[in-house]
Amino acid sequence: MDNPDETTPNVKELKHFFSKKIRDRAAGFKDAETPVNVKKVPRNIRSAQVAVGNVQEGPETHLDQDTKSLLYKESKIYTNTAEAPKPRTTSIPLSSKEDLTDIPRINLIFDLLEDLLSSKEFEILIPEFCESFPNYSEELKKRRGDLNRNDLCIIIAGETSAGKSTLINRLVGTSLFKPQLAESTSTICRIRNSNDPIRKISYKVVNKENETVEERSIDPGSEGTFVKCLQRYVDKDNDHVSKGIDHVDVSLYVPFLKGNTMLVDTPGIGGSLELSDKMMKYLPNAVSFIFVSNVTNAGGVQNDRLVKIIQEVLRLHEEKDIPCFDPVDALFVSNKWDAIHPSERDDAWIGVQKELRKHWPVSNTTNIFRTTLKSAKESEAEFENEYKRLERRLSEILEKNLYIRQFQHEKFLRNMLKTIEVTVKGRLHVAAMSKDVCTKKMENLETQILILRERMTTTKNDLNQLISDTLTQLSQTLIEELNSDDGKERILNPPGKKEVASVHFLKMLDEIKERLYSHTIEWKRGEVVIEKLTFVLERIKECFSDIQEEIQRIQNNMTGSQEKKTQEKAVSFELDSPVIVGVLESAPKWIGVLSAAKRICAVAEFMLSPMTLMKIKKWTTEEKKLIIIDATYRDLVKQYNIEKVKSDLESTYGTHYRKLVERLFNKIIEKQITNITRTILRLKGECECFQNWKSELEHLLSSLNEIQKRIS
Known part of the structure; x- marks a missing residue:
């Protein structure tokens, strides 16, 4: 990550890229090698630096003991410097960096982006940009406020x-x-x-x-x-x-x-x-x-x-x-x-x-x-x-x-800059085309978008079906385990607990219920479930990445970009986000918490059948105890069936995973496709105008490139 000192803009570097307003705003900066003078730092940048303690008034000073003592004069005059109170310290290790945060650099990116959006050159893009970011001014203000929040x-x-x-x-x-x-x-x-x-x-x-x-x-x-x-x-x-x-x-x-x-x-x-x-x-x-x-x-x-x-x-x-x-x-x-x-x-x-x-x-x-x-x-x-x-x-x-x-804030800035970049590059690309060539190319891209939408719908339906099938398989697995002799033994006599037969007779029913309940809760968070759900998550990630790769290909075709392909599949900025990565990587371990105190089926309200009650009254000897345990366990397990277990797994896991699919495909990808579609329509209908805007577009692209250099 950049050193805060290295993020200070250099006037010589910026003057060829920014509009007059941006250059005027940047004029308060000196070369990176020159110490920052607080009075020459633009107001909003300085305020961001002051907020995290990165700005010093003039050269650094080291207080001698006499100076320090003067700071205490309101409370006490110390005749011996050894009597002066010592600074409080904690032993928590500090980062090797001066500051754990990189807030000043990100604040600078906000500044430069806001100046770009308010420049005269950007006016030609405002109608289309507002369609992608309807309230971009308020959103930028909100994001900056969160970045610098003090709570x-x-x-x-x-x-x-x-x-x-x-x-x-x-x-x-x-x-x-x-x-x-x-x-x-x-x-x-x-x-x-x-x-x-x-x-x-x-x-x-x-x-x-x-x-x-x-x-x-x-x-x-x-x-x-x-x-x-x-x-x-x-x-x-x-x-x-x-x-x-x-x-x-x-x-x-x-x-x-x-x-x-x-x-x-x-x-x-x-x-x-x-x-x-x-x-x-x-x-x-x-x-x-x-x-x-x-x-x-x-x-x-x-x-x-x-x-x-x-x-x-x-x-x-x-x-x-x-x-x-x-x-x-x-x-x-x-x-x-x-x-x-x-x-x-x-x-x-x-x-x-x-x-x-x-x-x-x-x-x-x-x-x-x-x-x-x-x-x-x-x-x-x-x-x-x-x-x-x-x-x-x-x-x-x-x-x-x-x-x-x-x-997260840098990702938002990156996405906004990417949207502007695609818009600018698309116009510059078609500016060199004739109207007929431009129209034909855009119609071809529209066809590709239609195919992509159909593919996205099919993929989303397939993923929801995969979720349903996986929950059905897991339900069958649990039912088979509960009804098997080996499963019954593992549930009733788990490691670390005394045998259920040694439990006092009057407490036996509650103990069997509790052991069955504990097993089902642990099973929902166990290796079998995690393995199946991890496969589903990996499939979601793979499908999301595939469609992102196709979107990138369409964007490259629209803008004339020739980006180098890597061996790995293209992954969007959203997938790199800790929010999405965190869900994809950790959801199997987290999501069981959502029903940690919830029993599958109705074991909590279980009542013994009349036949079992008769057995309890009739048999009280130790040799009959095992028969009662088995009968009680079988009566409890009868309340479990595939439909009830699947319903519980659906509320525990299915709902969460379907929300993830909805978020990735219906919100993130749909927004990207909608933005591309709008750009294609404008390129198709206004291609003849772009030649007159070529100078402004090139200026904007240069400005964008300079801002993007500051993205870590």
């Missing part, structure tokens, strides 16, 4: 009193919150990096009407005073004060919070529904998610709200162009392991992983950390190493997800 967040969630406050204290390097045994946090607290290690700690309290209630700065070295002030608004015990408060913004030096990212401390999910809803509203802009649990509390996950969180995350990934964090990257901190006896830790670790897989099926051991969130001096070496690993992993995920969001 990207790392959500800290967890069960009540699991240790969220202690974790935040360690992450930020100072004691902001006072750990308590009961539910303590009642207000959302948002922590931002002040970018200044010697600056005061400040906070701003905002009510539900978005009005500032209180704003205050605390002198360095007076953290105790700050904690007391903060606790008035975030402690559950102070509900009479915090009831009307929406959030508290805290600013202090937290260097790992790069770009516009903030740390969000949320109420415990074991608290009231209202408090949990406060946390949910931050999910759309979350770049990371950390869940803290108490290992001494039966694994640490005691309700189904974690399932609701991942379901909401998956919905956002399906519907939003710029999704929140990848659920596979969620981090789980299992706290208070020092309270577990060393001889019991292995069994407890197995239980923690089992509980997390139940509530967050895409969790993996790499992102689960067993530790104790005490200070480094108090913590055992094993747990302290785990905490250090958590810090490193958080830094990696934060950097990855910030880049993904940037990629």
Whole structure:
């Protein structure tokens, strides 16, 4: 990725490519080798750089101790420099880059594109461009706003009193919150990096009407005073004060919070529904998610709200162009392991992983950390190493997800530039043709488009049929397994559990039901299902790529381009998008979550048949127990049939996969074909005019090429 210094436009490079307005706007820049002078940077570029801390006022300065001491004069005069408060630091590793983000370069592309769209030369293309991007000005404004938004967040969630406050204290390097045994946090607290290690700690309290209630700065070295002030608004015990408060913004030096990212401390999910809803509203802009649990509390996950969180995350990934964090990257901190006896830790670790897989099926051991969130001096070496690993992993995920969001905006810019490029090249190509030659060529392209549309419809129908056939095959597989003797043995006596025959007689019915239920849930997320669904996803990807390749061929024919072909099939910008790639690559692992708490058929409402009830009353000896187990199991399995199982798989997987086909073919490809069709019609009807516009078109193409060089 380009170095921010290398993205500064060079006047000599730009003057041959841009209209007078663009050249005037770029005139404030010097050569890339010359240090940037803030006063000469265009206003909107400077504002974008200031937003991420990349612009310095004049040459870099290094403060000596006397100068630093002067900054504290409002609070205290230090007679000995050794008494001066030291900058707070955290041990989270920082990126080797100055900044994790590339926002200034992308902001520059927005600037140059907006100037191009408002240039006189572009006026001849506005009618056609508006058909492809009806509200392009508003869309550009919206995208730029999202790129520079200041509410990207790392959500800290967890069960009540699991240790969220202690974790935040360690992450930020100072004691902001006072750990308590009961539910303590009642207000959302948002922590931002002040970018200044010697600056005061400040906070701003905002009510539900978005009005500032209180704003205050605390002198360095007076953290105790700050904690007391903060606790008035975030402690559950102070509900009479915090009831009307929406959030508290805290600013202090937290260097790992790069770009516009903030740390969000949320109420415990074991608290009231209202408090949990406060946390949910931050999910759309979350770049990371950390869940803290108490290992001494039966694994640490005691309700189904974690399932609701991942379901909401998956919905956002399906519907939003710029999704929140990848659920596979969620981090789980299992706290208070020092309270577990060393001889019991292995069994407890197995239980923690089992509980997390139940509530967050895409969790993996790499992102689960067993530790104790005490200070480094108090913590055992094993747990302290785990905490250090958590810090490193958080830094990696934060950097990855910030880049993904940037990629989405850059992809949008790339697609818009590609549309303009095809339009300009198409006009330049036909400008050299006679009207008859142009008409014949465009009619040939129209025929190709009709054939492509028919192919797209057939492909879409074939894919939907493939989805249906696959779900039928999977339903048959499950029914056969449930009714086989081997399947029954695997279900009733799975590894790691005692034999069902040893279960107390009065609990046997519930145990059989639970084991059958657990097996069907695990089966839906198991290797057999994943293998089949992966094949479907690969087929969807292959068909999508094939049609994209044909679209590219038609575009090349229309514009006269001779792009080099690679051995790999052409893949569109949309398929390169993390949203699409994420769905195609990870959907088999994610989508089972959508029915994680849902039983196939009606096992939950099962009632034993009269015959089985008679057997239970008649036989109570151990030798008859196996007969009862078999009869009970067979009665339960009778409720499963292919139609019911397929209906469940359809709601779990089929609906999601059909939405994916709909999105790829009816939205993405249909939009591309519609844009090409409009261009063909205009080229066919206005080819004689293009010779008069040749100079303007060549100028636009040169401008486009220069902007596209800045796309990474």
